[in-house]
Amino acid sequence: MSAAPRRLIIPPISAASPGALYQQIVDGLKREISEGRLAPGTALPSFRGLAEDLLVSVITVKRAYEELEREGMIYRRQGLGTFVSDTADERSRDAKKERARQLLVEALREATEAGLDTKDVVALLRALLPKKKGLKNVSRS
Numbered sequence: 001m002s003a004a005p006r007r008l009i010i011p012p013i014s015a016a017s018p019g020a021l022y023q024q025i026v027d028g029l030k031r032e033i034s035e036g037r038l039a040p041g042t043a044l045p046s047f048r049g050l051a052e053d054l055l056v057s058v059i060t061v062k063r064a065y066e067e068l069e070r071e072g073m074i075y076r077r078q079g080l081g082t083f084v085s086d087t088a089d090e091r092s093r094d095a096k097k098e099r100a101r102q103l104l105v106e107a108l109r110e111a112t113e114a115g116l117d118t119k120d121v122v123a124l125l126r127a128l129l130p131k132k133k134g135l136k137n138v139s140r141s
Helices: 021-034 047-054 058-070 088-113 118-128
Strands: 074-077 081-084
Touching: 021 058, 021 088, 047 058, 058 074, 088 118
Parallel strands: none
Antiparallel strands: 074 081
């Protein structure tokens, strides 16, 4: 386990952004974990420290940490702090896979309502798939 908490690089938290403030923190931390910037065992900032960094209330950070702990992404050790769990990256991938499935179901429904048949949908999907591994090549058209 890391000894000292580090400052997190997560998207700015804003009441003007979609989603509750605590959910923005949850999503930001999940992204940091899934992209490998927060390894298992990494110490997270205290409630107060992260609240100061993000300019939100301690209660907002506490709620975000509690949700992440319920999901098994982080764990707390009395007197030591809060840490990224050993299974966090796997749980994050599973959550992203489920979200991708939901988005594909929605896309399929839209395509069907637009009158596209299976062949058309497959052609659209193939056109969006990158030629090489990684999603950086995905078309936005």
